[in-house]
Amino acid sequence: MKVPRWREWRDEIEACPQAELQRRVRRLGQEMLDAFGPAWVMNAHEEQLPPEGDDWRIWLMMAGRGFGKTRAGAEWVSALARMNPTLRIALVGATIEEVARVMVRGQSGLIAVAAADEDVIWRPSAGVLTFASGAQAFAYSGANPEGLRGPEHHVAWCDEIAKWARADETWDNLMLGLRLGPRPMVLATTTPRPVALVRRLIAEAKTTRGRTADNRHLPPDFVAAMTARYGGTRLGRQELDGELIEEVEGALWTRALIERCRAGPPLNPLPQAGGEALRRVVVGVDPPASAGGDACGIVVCGAAADGMLLVLDDRSACGLGPDGWARAVVAAAQDWGAERVIAETNQGGEMVAAMLRGVDAALPVRSVKARYGKAQRAEPVAALFEAGKAGFAGAFPELEDELCGLLRGGGYDGPGRSPDRADAMVWAMTELMPGTSGAPRRSLPPPSLLKGRGDWTSSKGHSGERHEMVRPEGRPGCRAAFFVCGHGGAVGGGAVAAEL
CATH class of the missing domain: 3.30.420.240 (Nucleotidyltransferase; domain 5)
Structure with a gap:
């Protein structure tokens, strides 16, 4: 299978003096022009291009919304299809409808990036896209892993894998059938979410990351408005900055609480x-x-x-x-x-x-x-x-x-x-905390630390509740007391014995 030399081409063109540009493009030959229009080669930002070298099988693009993930995936698949007429490609989205609406017919999808003289045919009833070269792409759903049991492919493009309903099963069936040609490859494009498949691919794949603000083609007003509204929040860090926000089991604060x-x-x-x-x-x-x-x-x-x-x-x-x-x-x-x-x-x-x-x-x-x-x-x-x-x-x-x-x-x-x-x-x-204004106070022991340390007695007064602990006989220390303020229920002033 022929693989376009994206980075090599771009480096040659960028290093070329303007006077020699046409000659250099001609020397690079029809291979480059067949794979990509010069506009994409020069306008793609670094993280939209495939990893260097030929030692990777899985490419994970984890980035914020509007970064250009769909455009990068469509250009990558289209370039491979132009150069390899017998290519069989898997297109896997969260649903068949999303494959059609985003990956195939979207604003940056496969039909949109086709050259003006390319006849790309989409048959929605069959879920098959036929490229001008004769290469074919087949639509699959991340909710239906059985659909990938049996079919074989050279290449796959998987979109928004964090949304797949049956992610692990779908991925495993896809990979078992990705066995045609000397170098099968898969690109997974997704907004990060802390799901098992995303964590797994981070460990296994060549990963590129990106932020919404990295796409210089987005309207500046849009980027500014989104940053002002969501910047720094959990949603903004995930959806705009492309960060994988993990939850820690047993944490005092969760992202949802924050x-x-x-x-x-x-x-x-x-x-x-x-x-x-x-x-x-x-x-x-x-x-x-x-x-x-x-x-x-x-x-x-x-x-x-x-x-x-x-x-x-x-x-x-x-x-x-x-x-x-x-x-x-x-x-x-x-x-x-x-x-x-x-x-x-x-x-x-x-x-x-x-x-x-x-x-x-x-x-x-x-x-x-x-x-x-x-x-x-x-x-x-x-x-x-x-x-x-x-x-x-x-x-x-x-x-x-x-x-x-x-x-x-x-x-x-x-x-x-x-x-x-x-x-x-x-x-x-x-x-x-209520009840602490003015007088100095010492930090109070948290409930988890006091648990099992002695016997508690409680009494109610005008301003709140007094809780007192008396050590069992034979144990060091004597008493500790703290108040729960009657207004708002928060822990208020008090003192803690030195030998609790």
């Missing part, structure tokens, strides 16, 4: 615009252990007049020394008019507050010391989001990725070594 808690577009730092009323604003800080270590988590959170707690800004920074991150914290506090900074002092002790006050002597700093793991400290905060009492004013992709890696009961399975952004958010949110 989207449900999206409280609207970003708010503006002071002076507040549009009448947004924030009753309190604080900055949470999780300092790095060293300049070359983890990020310094710097997250701004606020309490709205209606009691809703909001993530306002993520100013976290990597690779900064103490003076650098201290200045970033002070800048965030000043920009948002924060009433105080909540800084964890496990790494650096009193030096943390000293560094911050070295930049701004008047900066109100409250030092807090972590006594439980990051995931365990996050449990009461996650409960606020689940109850609809906390949300995100805007999109914060890196912070959200970390939140989705914090595991219920303890542990972390997310990006980076440590969820520093998430921890900074937890400190800020904990400070803003």
